Amino acid sequence: MTERQHGEPRPADAIERHPGAPAPGSTIASHYRMCVGCGPDHPTGLHVTVVAGEGLTVAGTFTVTDDHQGAPGLAHGGMLSLAFDEVLGSLIWLIGKPAVTGHLETSYRRPVPVGTTLHIDAAVDRAEGRKIFMSATGRENAPDGPVSVAASAVFIVVPPTHFTDHGRPVAASELSEAAAKVAEVNP
Numbered sequence: 001m002t003e004r005q006h007g008e009p010r011p012a013d014a015i016e017r018h019p020g021a022p023a024p025g026s027t028i029a030s031h032y033r034m035c036v037g038c039g040p041d042h043p044t045g046l047h048v049t050v051v052a053g054e055g056l057t058v059a060g061t062f063t064v065t066d067d068h069q070g071a072p073g074l075a076h077g078g079m080l081s082l083a084f085d086e087v088l089g090s091l092i093w094l095i096g097k098p099a100v101t102g103h104l105e106t107s108y109r110r111p112v113p114v115g116t117t118l119h120i121d122a123a124v125d126r127a128e129g130r131k132i133f134m135s136a137t138g139r140e141n142a143p144d145g146p147v148s149v150a151a152s153a154v155f156i157v158v159p160p161t162h163f164t165d166h167g168r169p170v171a172a173s174e175l176s177e178a179a180a181k182v183a184e185v186n187p
């Protein structure tokens with residue numbers, strides 16, 4: 001193998017859709033019922049929904065409510081960042097490897113009023129070793145609406161034991177089928 005010169009970018013590793021990934025057009029189930037990003041049982045969470053796209057892409061939605069305000073009537077930037085973390089994080093179900101957010105950058109382009117539905121398109125751009133580089137855009141009220149927020153992220157692939165080593169014991173009923181499989185929780 002030829003040695004890389006100083007400053008020469010490392011070649012990207014191949015990264016592909018997992019054969020067991022949810023089919024394009026199908027909903028990616030919330031991984032944990034009380035997740036503040038996607039959990040259906042969280043009283044004030046974002047209730048983000050995500051649909052698998054073609055290749056390594058997903059499309060998510062987040063509707064801003066009074067629970068998500070920073071300035072009166074406007075979404076808090078941290079909540080918008082959370083929505084992006086959630087949608088970007090759901091790409092792991094297409095790759096079929098557990099990964100956690102290492103770095104997340106959000107660029108706020110327009111204020112997002114309460115009542116807005118953000119349409120968030122996210123994609124895997126490339127991989128380098130355990131690092132997965134991703135990006136996303138959030139558009140106002142329609143898949144082709146104006147871009148309100150853009151984000152990029154580096155997720156790091158972790159062993160499945162990451163969640164059990166650092167989290168708490170969990171019952172399969174709290175997790176999606178896919179998450180229970182990752183966490184190796186028996187029903």
Ligand SMILES: CCCCC/C=C\C/C=C\C/C=C\C/C=C\CCCC(=O)SCCNC(=O)CCNC(=O)[C@H](O)C(C)(C)COP(=O)(O)OP(=O)(O)OC[C@H]1O[C@@H](n2cnc3c(N)ncnc32)[C@H](O)[C@@H]1OP(=O)(O)O
Pocket residue numbers: 031032037085086089090092098099100101102103128129130131154156158163175179180182183
């Ligand atoms: C929540 C799940 C509950 C249910 C459990 C069951 C199953 C669930 C399965 C999946 C979860 C499903 C969905 C989740 C969806 C949405 C949630 C959104 C995602 C999150 O909300 S998740 C929480 C926030 N997140 C964290 O809680 C991470 C805390 N942190 C760490 O746990 C470590 O910090 C770690 C593991 C990141 C790295 O530690 P490490 O020791 O394994 O890695 P190491 O140092 O060897 O680095 C290896 C290579 O990554 C590069 N690297 C390292 N850190 C980097 C960084 N920060 N930025 C850029 N690059 C970084 C190095 O530079 C090196 O690169 P190179 O190889 O090129 O040198």
